[in-house]
């Protein structure tokens with residue numbers, strides 16, 4: 595059996611194409627998360643509450659840090675800022 599190795603340049607180019615596609619999906623999911631978060635925030639504000647709910651944000655931060663460690667916390671903080679603005 596003959597095995598033809600992929601040239602490093604080709605492997606890198608193809609892998610970068612995959613990364614760009616993954617990034618597009620992540621961006622789409624973030625936009626979807628922002629829309630869902632806005633629905634919750636608007637409903638809470640319309641019923642006399644506040645935009646921000648700190649105990650829920652702590653749950654979100656724990657979820658991300660449990661999965662990804664300290665950088666997961668940083669990622670979650672950025673996500674929260676995208677979803678509810680700066681506090």
Ligand SMILES: C=C(O[C@@H]1C=C(C(=O)O)C=C[C@H]1O)C(=O)O
Nearest residue numbers: 631634645646647650651677678
């Ligand atoms: C979406 C909510 O409102 C705000 C936005 C959050 C989020 O985007 O995860 C979390 C808590 C709130 O500050 C919520 O309370 O669940």
